Amino acid sequence: MRIIHFADLHLGVETYGRPDAATGLDTRLLDFLIAFDKLVDYAIAEKVDLVLFCGDAFKSRDPSQTQQREFARRIRKLADAGIPVFLLTGNHDLPATSGRATSTEIYDTLRIPKVTVASQAKVHTIETASGLLQVAALPWPRKSTLEGKAQGEGQNLSSEELKAKVEAAMSARIRQMADSLDPMLPSILAAHIWVDGAATASERKFILGSEPTVMLSNIALPAFDYVALGHLHKRQELTQNPPVIYSGSLERLDFGEERDDKGFYVIEFTKDGGRKHTDYHFHKLDGRRFLTLEKTLYEGELDPTLSVLKMLTNRSDDIAGAVVQLKLKMPEPVAPLLREAEIKNALKDAYYFGIAREVERQARNRLGAEHDESLTPLQALDKYLAMKGVSEARKKELMSKAAELMAEVES
Incomplete structure (x- = not known):
């Protein structure tokens, strides 16, 4: 049995993009769709048994109709090929207010064949071409539900108390689901959560204080043959027995992910004399590259522009097709000597570029050398x-x- 694990698609990220003349779509949206297409084509060509998506289909909680259409086209293509799709609800998929639908709930409402939407913590038994598979789903927790329940019981919880209550509820529910699994069938925990101690990429660390987290020991349970995670964009393998893995985002979102490899995981479950084995590997995708170039200029250089152009020429192959940020550091007298038009021309083959100047202002002491x-x-x-x-x-x-x-x- 072979399964694809990916997460954090974030359709709708349009930073550094521009309208595409041929399609009318933003070029950055096309970057993300191209990455998704590669995954879909791989799944169909390799006849995988399940595509498991661990949350955050869109950047916004209210995606545009175009973004929803493009996502649906690829989900339908997988389903038409006979490949089951499992869609876990992430924090970006949840509505801003209770009572409104999630961004993926429509697939459940329409009962699209081969598509399972998991918006509640429960165990799903999925029928695949290679047999039954158990998926214990832990979507992004809705703090408002627990808060409302506490208020109904006359409790006014502080933010820290509510966070602790959510964390305890998540850990308890994971344990309950693990205990209910059939040990003879392959099983996966699919969770959109922040595991305490996991590394971040473009996500901002300051939000960790308000987000609920779970301890690694509370999810790395022997009942699970594989733990598929979403929410953090940095690909990482937290443990190997069982494998606890963040697949990371499918495409780079910003410069915080400049050095991160992007792609998806392929998991294979086998049995040998009744004993289950789990193998997995990362399938890398060639997404949009991000490139940071830095140059320090010094007072006294005869032609500081020529110094910058020489560096850009040496990196021309890396610049072509990349999102580039050029950082120039210089003393104040050098700044007016730079010929910016020539520098911009040298960056013309970049997909997108920005130039940042850090000018060191010279202190002026009108009273002489004495401070x-x-x-x-x-x-x-x-x-x-x-x-x-x-x-x-x-x-x-x-x-x-x-x-x-x-x-x-x-x-």
Whole structure:
């Protein structure tokens, strides 16, 4: 039995994109769809038994009709090929208010053949071409549900108390699902969660304080043959027995993922004399590349622009087709010497580029070499009047008035 595990598609990310003349779609949306197409084509060519998606189909909780159409086309293509699809609900799939549908709920409502939508924590038994498969689903937790229940019981929980309650409920539910599994059948835990200690990519670490997390020991249970995770965009294998794996996002979202490989996992379950074995490997996709170039320029360079152009020429193959950010650091006198038009022309083969200048401003000390802050106000005035060539008589008069003012202020 072979299964594809992927997550965090995030259709709708359009940063660094532009309208495509042929389709009218944003070119970054096309990047994500191309990656999805490669996965779909692989699944059909290799006749996999299940495509398991671990949440966050779209960037927005309210995706556009175009984004929903493009996602549906690929889900339908898999289903028409006889490949079951399992769609787990992620945090980006949940509506902003209770009572509204999730972004993938329509597939469940229409009872699309071969498509299972998991928006609640429960065990699903999926019929595949190679036999039955158990998938214990743990979608993104709805804190509002537990909060409403607590309020109904007369409890007003703080944010930390609510977070702790959600974490305890998730861990308990994982254990309950694990205990209910048939040990003779292959089983997967599919979860859209943050595992404590897992590394991040483009996600912002500051949100961790408000997000519920689970301990690795609470999900790496022997009842599961494989733990498929979504939510964090950085691909990582947390344990091997059982395999606990974040597949990462299918395509790079921003420069936080510049050095991350993107793709999906292929899992294979086999039996040997009644004993189950799990093998897996990562299938890398060639997505949109992100490239950061940095150059420090120094005062005294005869032609700082030429120095930048030489670096760009040496990296021309890397620049072509990539999203590029060029960071230039320089002292203030160098800044006006840069010929930006020539630099932009050297970056013309990039998919997208941005140029950031970090100019080191030179401190100006109008009173000379002695540090201003080491002088008292009267000393500073005396030094200033001397620099301006004020006569001794006039200087004496001004210094006297200044001393009177200082005394008045101090009193």
